[in-house]
Amino acid sequence: MSLIAIDSVHKRFGALEVLKGVSLEIEAGEVIAIIGKSGSGKSTLLRCINGLEQINEGRIVVDGVALAKDDKGLRDLRLLVGMIFQQFNLFPHLSAGRNVMLSPMVVKKQAGADAERVAREKLTRVGLAAKFDAYPDQLSGGQQQRVAIARALAMEPKALLCDEITSALDPELVNEVLAVMRGLAADGMTLVMVTHEMRFAREVCDRVVFMHQGKIWESGPPDEVFAKPKTPELQQFLGMVS
Amino acid sequence: MNDFSTWDIVRNLLLAARWTVGLSLIAFTGGGIVGLAILLMRTSRYAALRHLTRGYIELFQGTPLLMQMFLAFFGLSLMGVEVSPLFAASLALTLFTSAFLAEIWRGCVESIARGQWEASASLAMSYLQQMRYVVLPQAFRIAIPPTVGFSVQVVKGTAIASIIGFVELSKAGTMITNATFAPFTVYGMVALMYFALCWPLSLYSRSLEKKFNVAHRH
Numbered sequence: 361m362s363l364i365a366i367d368s369v370h371k372r373f374g375a376l377e378v379l380k381g382v383s384l385e386i387e388a389g390e391v392i393a394i395i396g397k398s399g400s401g402k403s404t405l406l407r408c409i410n411g412l413e414q415i416n417e418g419r420i421v422v423d424g425v426a427l428a429k430d431d432k433g434l435r436d437l438r439l440l441v442g443m444i445f446q447q448f449n450l451f452p453h454l455s456a457g458r459n460v461m462l463s464p465m466v467v468k469k470q471a472g473a474d475a476e477r478v479a480r481e482k483l484t485r486v487g488l489a490a491k492f493d494a495y496p497d498q499l500s501g502g503q504q505q506r507v508a509i510a511r512a513l514a515m516e517p518k519a520l521l522c523d524e525i526t527s528a529l530d531p532e533l534v535n536e537v538l539a540v541m542r543g544l545a546a547d548g549m550t551l552v553m554v555t556h557e558m559r560f561a562r563e564v565c566d567r568v569v570f571m572h573q574g575k576i577w578e579s580g581p582p583d584e585v586f587a588k589p590k591t592p593e594l595q596q597f598l599g600m601v602s
Numbered sequence: 603m604n605d606f607s608t609w610d611i612v613r614n615l616l617l618a619a620r621w622t623v624g625l626s627l628i629a630f631t632g633g634g635i636v637g638l639a640i641l642l643m644r645t646s647r648y649a650a651l652r653h654l655t656r657g658y659i660e661l662f663q664g665t666p667l668l669m670q671m672f673l674a675f676f677g678l679s680l681m682g683v684e685v686s687p688l689f690a691a692s693l694a695l696t697l698f699t700s701a702f703l704a705e706i707w708r709g710c711v712e713s714i715a716r717g718q719w720e721a722s723a724s725l726a727m728s729y730l731q732q733m734r735y736v737v738l739p740q741a742f743r744i745a746i747p748p749t750v751g752f753s754v755q756v757v758k759g760t761a762i763a764s765i766i767g768f769v770e771l772s773k774a775g776t777m778i779t780n781a782t783f784a785p786f787t788v789y790g791m792v793a794l795m796y797f798a799l800c801w802p803l804s805l806y807s808r809s810l811e812k813k814f815n816v817a818h819r820h
Binding site for chain 2: 447449451
């Protein structure tokens with residue numbers, strides 16, 4: 361059984377239909393890159409998976425549980441699926457360590473000492489053990505994004521949704537974040553990444569999904585998708601980004 | 603006619619000023635607590651609560667404090683509930699203050715970036731947890747200067763309690779004027795005492811504003 365099953369999902373913002381019947385199965389441990397032009401619906405799809413956007417039609421099942429609409433159900437779902445954002449969204453009033461500790465403490469009711477141990481472990485994993493006490497505005501963009509990854513990992517999710525996590529970074533900071541993602545992929549974390557990093561998608565992902573006009577236009581292993589695009593839309597897109 | 607020395611006047615005004623301070627503290631504490639509850643409802647995702655509290659805020663912002671004071675005192679009496687001037691004044695000022703504070707604070711809460719809500723939601727926090735640990739601590743820093751600034755309005759607002767017979771600074775001023783026939787001296791002193799209460803608050807509010815503009819984090 362797949363970890364995340366998306367079945368004929370439609371999402372509308374007013375009159376604008378952003379997702380027009382998207383179906384996708386994601387296995388545990390799979391690393392998926394979602395590519396496509398802006399406005400193709402890829403970020404919206406990601407946000408539907410953890411309920412930041414509510415779907416209008418269709419069905420999303422995560423780890424055997426259908427996506428709920430009530431608050432409790434959504435919170436249970438979000439324990440399974442973490443999310444990392446383009447703009448990092450660290451809590452500016454808390455140190456890096458406290459950013460990581462907060463949710464385990466208030467949501468999972470972990471004791472302070474346990475939460476701190478986990479936070480140090482996760483910050484070490486993203487290479488920021490020394491920055492435990494630093495505040496977000498004292499960190500570079502790449503470091504902030506790595507703290508955000510550690511913060512998501514501290515909740516021990518089964519999958520991570522990554523919404524253009526390197527798009528807001530200066531070019532020289534992109535690799536430090538991608539290196540962390542490579543490590544997570546190698547450790548078997550399920551990753552669903554909306555990304556413009558084609559090289560990363562080609563090298564690290566198991567499957568590439570090309571979205572166009574609110575639909576999954578084409579998908580397959582990266583070698584196939586990048587080397588032998590079947591549709592003119594994907595050919596055109598790859599021509600633009602490479 | 604008795605003779606009143608300047609010291610007599612000052613002493614009596616100062617004694618009455620204690621009630622101005624006391625009433626201000628009651629109004630501000632009560633208004634703060636009720637205002638926080640109103641704020642949570644005003645920003646909740648339940649439309650009914652939002653509309654209800656919006657009505658509450660508009661009602662208290664859209665009617666004179668004087669009328670609210672009358673209603674709290676005479677209105678409750680008409681309904682058979684006898685209340686003291688202190689109780690009526692505290693009630694009216696608390697409700698009045700809560701409406702304004704809730705609205706000031708709503709602006710502060712809404713100035714917190716949407717990403718903060720989304721990030722905390724994705725970490726499985728409930729609405730109250732998001733508010734308590736992520737949004738309010740940030741909004742709080744922004745809210746301090748305008749909140750302190752509004753406290754000046756509360757202090758001056760207590761003067762209206764004189765209309766229902768509550769003896770605070772303004773009422774004492776009127777009573778002493780009636781006895782001394784020296785309105786200029788007495789009201790001049792009353793004004794000075796209000797100024798002495800309010801000016802430090804204004805200064806404090808301004809210095810806080812500067813401080814938080816320079817270092818608005820941690």
